[in-house]
Amino acid sequence: MTDFTPWTLFVDVGIISVLLLVGKLMRVKIKLIQKLFIPPSLLAGFMGLALGPHGFGVIPLSTQTGVYAGILIAFIFGALPLTSQKAKGDGATIGSMWAYSQAGMLLQWAFGGLLGLLVLNRIWPLNPAFGITMPSGFCGGHGTAAAIGQAFGQFGYDEILTLAMTAATFGIVASVILGLVIIKWGTKKNYTSFLANYDDLPQELRTGLLPNEKSESMGESTCSSISIDSLTFNLVIVCTIALGGYCISKAVSYFMPGFELPVFSCAFVIGILAKRIFDKTKVSKYICPQTVGHISGTFTDLLVVFGIASIKISVVVEYIIPLLILLISGLIVTLIYVLVMARKLMKECWFEKAIFTWGWFMGTMAMGIALLRVVDPKMQSRCLDSYALAYLFIAPVEISLITFAPVAFLNGYGLLFAGICLVAGLAVLMTASLKGWFIKKQRS
16 A cells, blocks of 8 residues: 555545546437436446455555544535525424424434334344434434444444445435436326426436526635636635634643544534624635535535545445345335424425425435426425524534534444434423424325
8 A cells, every 4th residue: 555645635636536527428419328317426436446456456545534524514514604695484394394304304313313222133143323324324424324333433343434424325326316207206196396297307307417598606706817717705704613623622622532523523623603793804705605505515425425435345245234234224214204203393385395305315415406397397396495493403413413423323322322312302292292393284
């Protein structure tokens, strides 16, 4: 194994870039991939896995791909507070979206943790945290999988990273394929509000290429290029926040040996504080949320590729039976929750909101938006508006889950953690019932 140098990073990024371009070309040219809506980042990740050091070893990718994923998540979470924009919605709509999404997230973590501890660990000699690799990969995607894997990797449990990344990859594939099946079923049942026929989808959604008349702006230029390019300005803001998160994490571990906060969690907190300072000092008007969103999207695409390429196939094979039981069980429970609870809590456009959360609960936010655009091309359901406001209350819980799950399981409190998630999820649904957010009589 050669020593890691800056040129190693250069080669890794270059190879991943080539794979992304090949993946994009495949999406544009291959009809089957278009029908399945498989994103280029997923295709590139599979090629990196098959041809990289954990596969046939054809391409000279380094063994640091898993480390890259752990670093990229800090940039993504650091950028998240800067992308928030004002959204509108009534209290009941936002409340029902919050209850539906928050309870779904908590119950998925509870189900994974309890299934692993009370069932799978009784049959196989597994890591106590085996069960939470499912929700960390499903609801959190490759970003959360990287964060959870990195936390356990510091204590020598490297297999958790591979298992969580595998769960995230399985989740994205399932979110796309089953999501399209659900959409076809929904159109036949007349559940969709804006899509009459699945076959009427525009070509740009299939190929991913926008025609000239539908091209979109990537953001606004807020700085004169004679001083600093606007893209550079937004990028260095995100990088500074991520660095701040790293410094806070290391400071905590210095003063509290043996306890280390995840860098991405600290970066998220720094991002929130920075956003408030920027709002107070009027700096926010020079930061373009749309541009920051594209920067975050770039990091997310890279993270997905690096994350999949870092999967150790030997570990997956070793745990294949309990892993399949965990992932398929999680998929079935999530599907039932989405289709049942969306109809119970969403008064308008329940199917559009259900398909959005299906993509989110199983894959990533990007997949949720992609599926939403299939059934609601003009975003008339205002699903994202409600979600944007609801997520202000969901985000702290999500960060807490990712931050304290490794702490709990590493210290023998995994069952307590899963139990708290279960009680909290049911409490959220109880709150929704008391608030009158449940639909008492379903309209035909």
